Amino acid sequence: MITGEDVVDLSRLQFGLTALYHFLFVPLTLGMTFLLGIMESVYVMTGKQVYKDMTRYWGKLFGIxxxxxxxxxxxxxxxxxxxxxxxxxxxGDIFGPLLASEGWMAFFLESTLVGLFFFGWDRLSKVQHLTVTWLLAFGTNFSALWILLANGWMQYPVGSEFNFDTLRMEMTSFADVFFNPVAQVKFVHTVAAGYVTGSMFVLGISSWFLLHQRDVGFARRSFSIASAFGLASVLSVIVLGDESGYTSGEVQKIKLAAIEAEWETHPAPAGFTLIGFPDQERQETAFAIKLPWVLGLIATRSIDEDVKGIKDLRQESISHIKSGMVAYGELQKMREGDKSPAVKTAFDQHKADLGYGLLLKKYTEKVTDASEAQLAQAGDDTIPKVAPLFWTFRIMVVSGFTMLFVFAMALYHCATRTADQKPWLLKLAVWSIPLPWIAAETGWFVAEYGRQPWTIAGVLPTHMSVSHLSSGQLWFSMGGLVTFYTVLLIIELYLMLKYIRLGPSSLHTGRYFLEGKA
Amino acid sequence: MIDYETIRVIWWLFTGVVAIGFTVTEGFDFGIGALLPFLGKSDVERRVILNTIGPNWEGNQVWLILLGGALFAVWPPLYATLFSGLYVAMLLVLFSLFMRPTGFDFRSKVDDPTWRNAWDWALFAGGALPPILLGVLVGNLVQGLPYRLDQDLRTFYEGSFWALLNPFALLCGVVGLAGMAFHGAIYLGWRTEGVIHRRACAVLDLLGPVFLVGLTVAILWTIAAFGRPEITSMADTAAPSNPLNKTVTLNNSWLAHFAAHPWMWAAPVVGVAGMLTAWLTGRKGSSGLAFLSSSIGISGVLLTLGFALFPFLLISSIDPRSSYTIWDASASHFNLLLSFWITVVFLPIVLLYTRWAYKVMWGKVTERDILQDSHTLY
Structure with missing residues (x-):
């Protein structure tokens, strides 16, 4: 049975929106918990009260x-x-255990300890509380590790194979799934991006305090921790960027080619298209400005390997689809009871391409009777829309380099103790607060939209993955989610702004600006 | 190396452990949420109630997340059919869960009666709706769900949301709410003194009888009105998971199943005895003993459900062979072993630091605590 296009599209839209919305909060949690750990460590080592107040105040914002x-x-x-x-x-046989591990190792740790972080100040010794804070930070980062292993597997499904008895993918090697190169670079890239988000948040708000000459000692210390941690993190994001993951697997290669609007395979080393206007229909990029060699260096870490272009990759997809048709036909025979060795051998030869065969399900339920035109359509489907990927990727990169500049300036002026006399820098830091979110959201868009038409690259097409629902059910859930999320976002922003305006005076210690102290 | 059949049984038990962990821990959080507007008259009283679970509710909620994760990992088809088939009901559970993290954290951050009152009712909804909906869900599990599988093992659910709200399932919803509120009142009574303690103990006289009578009626109703499924033929218990390789009849009797395994009677007996003890000790002044009894009682009730269904996980009312059993709806042998070792290592660690977290925050919560720490506490 073929699921309606509208249900597939609505399901995708709903997942995309809710995932992007969730990721408004995740990177700040990843970064803030580490920053809280750093601030509290300074408090425990020096005994200076202001560092405890910093941990508690930034902790309040973290809590919201x-x-x-x-x-x-x-x-x-x-x-x-x-x-x-x-x-x-x-x-589920691969994704499920990773999610369950996240529950055992991460969710329990962070959720159990977050209560102690907020309410345990007077009940724990200094060192105990510090331990809680650091475990909380590790908990949030473990969480990222497991879910990114799961996501990395969706981009590059290793350590598993199709079982024709159970009609599903099953895990064959946990080590392969765990050390999946795509997942590993994704993890480093994502948590470092989280640290950048936390740092930019603290840097921007501290700058706002400094601009208004409020709680200067408090703000200056927060500013310097954020600028140092932020610079280190933004460098990790850029240098250890997840580009290196794009050479693993066919679908990742197509994604890379789409990001670069690389229609043809050029002789190595390939040039990097800095800017241009990709045109999907004519399969070319207008007004392209190219930097020679750069793409080849980034993508293959060499100067003599080709970076394949979209047209060639599409041809390769079509030969995978043809092989997938054979696999599907043999699977059908086995399901009908023919378990002869000849069928089994033929299936095993082609089973790696079974997923490509499933792409045809969109056009013909039987798969094996696909026409040349349907093959060509399925081949086109394997190429995601180039322009959205091309542009969002560039927005992400520009945001990243802008933040590098902000953190570098901030740290330099911190080191020379001139930061609070540089209003331009402080204003720049305030206005840069949205940048890490822009980078993170566009980054995820590239990663997920670029994987289309697959949920599991090369294994399971998106249109096969959805539940058998009615569009009425989808509209119900979409309506509910959009309503709740909009109301909650307004409330969240209201509380954030309220507590940012109050500043550390919200701790009611009697030591801060609104309580009549500088 | 544990064989496939054994590890399937172990995972059936572990799933029960996680379900019990969820119901016992998050159960009292739900119950306290449902009772919040009624047992707390003033703002300070309500804050006392909230702060009895304030530092620990978040960890408790992970049992729910883990239950979802365990179903996904260990019984993937069950997770797929349950969540997609019961689409609207699951989303209502989800929407009510939205009210909890935000309610706890945001409520006392603004000093305004309208704001706080609104959040109290949101917390009420977040506490009352999940037990009702999950109760309704259990009520439908016993009757079977109208779904079938196609030859690709895709799930097709043929019922509507409204059909879930049948009289038997609604009774189960009431039992669910009464049970969680009962358990919550006991925990609340244990952690408070003075007027809130007295109110919490007094409400047990309403909730205890509703729960016990409701449960008894539900059990008798099941025996009288519904048939139990029985496998009539199947591949062996260590075969690869494919539900379609079996045949099932739906007309067996639940009593015959218990008669064939008399030891299973221990579960309902422990369930009722635990809840009775909890009620009788709790009404005179709730304590650790009452809480222990209601925890054991809840475990007994859940085990009754699990034993009654064994080896079934989910019954299809329209295409019996699409039903899931532990022999044909599990993950692969490799996965079950992997998940087993992860659980064996991490379960004790989690229990250890959870115990520590409770110990650190232990003590009666009083109005004086709230006034003293007004800007830090929930």
């Missing part, structure tokens, strides 16, 4: 954000089952 992160995270766990039932059946 954390509540939203928890709220929106549950949606995602529910949604795999509610909206992607066939996906859940098909890859």
């Amino acid at each position: 954000n954390f509540a939203m992160g928890v709220t929106t995270g549950i949606t995602l766990e529910f949604q795999f089952g509610t909206n992607w039932a066939y996906y859940s059946h098909y890859v």
Whole structure:
């Protein structure tokens, strides 16, 4: 049975929106918990009260954000089952254990200790509380590790194979899944981006305090910790960027070619298209400005390897689809009871391409009777829309380099003790607060939109993955989610702004600006 | 190396452990949320109630997340069919869960009666709706769900949301709410003194009978009105998971199943005895003993459900062979072993630091605590 296009599109839209919304809160949690750990470590080592106040004040802002992160995270766990039932059946054997591990190792740790972080100040010794804060930070980062292993597997599905008895993918090597190169670079890239987000948040708000000459000692110390941690993190994001993951697997290669609007395979080393206007229909990029060699260096870490272009990759996809048709035909025979060795051998030869065969399900339920025109259509489907990827990728990169500049300036002026006399720098830092979010959201867009038409690259097409729902059900859930999320976002922003305006005076220690102290 | 059949049984037990962990810990959080507007009259009283669970509710909620994760990992088809088939109901559970992290954290951050009152009712909804909906869900599990599988093992659910709200399932919803509120009142009574303690103990006289009578009626109703599924033929218990390789009849009797395994009677007996003890000790002044009893009682009730269904996980009312059993709806042998070792290592660690977290924050919560730490506490 072929699921309606509108249900597929609505399911995708809903997952995309809720995942991007969840990721408004995740990176700040990743970064803030580390910053809190650093601030509290300074407090425990020096005994200076102001560092405890910093931990508690920034902790308050972290708390508002954390509540939203928890709220929106549950949606995602529910949604795999509610909206992607066939996906859940098909890859639950790999995805499930990773999610369950996240529960055991990360969610329990962070959720159990977050209460002690907020309410345990007077009940724990200094060192005990510090330990709690650091474990909280590790908990949030473990969480990122497991879910990115799961996501990395969706981009580059290693350590697993199709079982024709159970009609699903099953895990064959945990080590391969864990050390999946795509997942590993994704993890480093993502948590470092989280540290950047936390740092930019603290840097920007501290700059606002400094601009208004409020709580200067408090703000100056926060500013310097954020600028140092931020610079180190933004360098990791850029240098250890996840570009290196784009050479693993066919679908990642197509994604890379789409990001670069690389229609043809050029002789190595390939040039990097700095800017231009990709045109999907004519398969070319107008007004392209190219930097020679750069793409080849980034993508292959060499000067003599080709970076394949979209047209060639599409041809390769079509030969995979043809092989997938054979696999599907043999699977059909086995299901009908023919388990002869000849069928089994033929299936095993082609089973790696079974997923490509499933791409044809969109056009013909039987798969094996696909026409040349349907093959060509399925081939086109393997190429994601180039322009959105091309542009969002560039927005991400520009945001990243802008932040590098901000953090470098901030740290330099911190080191020379001139930061609070540089209003331009402080204003720049305030206005840069949205940048890490822009970078993170566009980055995820590139990663996920660029994987289309797959949920599991090369294994399971998106249109096969959805639950068998009516569009009425989808509109109900979409309506509810959009309403709740809009109201909650307004409330969250209201509380954030309220506590930012109050500053450390919200701790009611009697030591800060609004309480009549400088 | 544990064989496939054994590890499937172990995972059936572990799933029960996680379900019990969820119901016992998050159960009292739900119950306290549902009772919040009624047992707390003033703002300070309500804050006392909230702060009895304030530092620990978040860890408790992970049991729910883990239950979802465990179903996904260990019984993937069950997770897929349950969540997609019960689409609207699951989303309502989700929406009510939205009210909890935000409610706890945001409520006392603004000093305004309208704001706080609104959040109290949001917390009420977040506490009351999940037990009702999950109760309704259990009520439908016993009757079977209208779904079938196609030859690709895709799930097709043929019922509507409204059909879930049948009289038997609604009774189960009431039992669910009464049970969680009962458990919550006991925990609340244990952690408070004075007027809130007295109110919490007094409400047990309403909730205890509703729960016990409701549960008894539900059990008798099940025996009288519904058939139990029985496998009539199947591949062996260590075969690869494919539900379609079996045949099932739906007309067996639940009593016959218990008669064939008399030891299973221990579960309902422990369930009722635990809840009775909890009620009788709790009404005179809730304590650790009452809480222990209601925790054991809840475990007994859940085990009754699990034993009654064994080896079934989910019954299809329209295409019996699409039903899931532990023999044909599990993850692969490799996965079950992997998940087993992860659980064996991490479960004790989690229990250890959870115990520590409770110990650190232990003590009666009083109005004086709230006034003293007004800007830090929930």
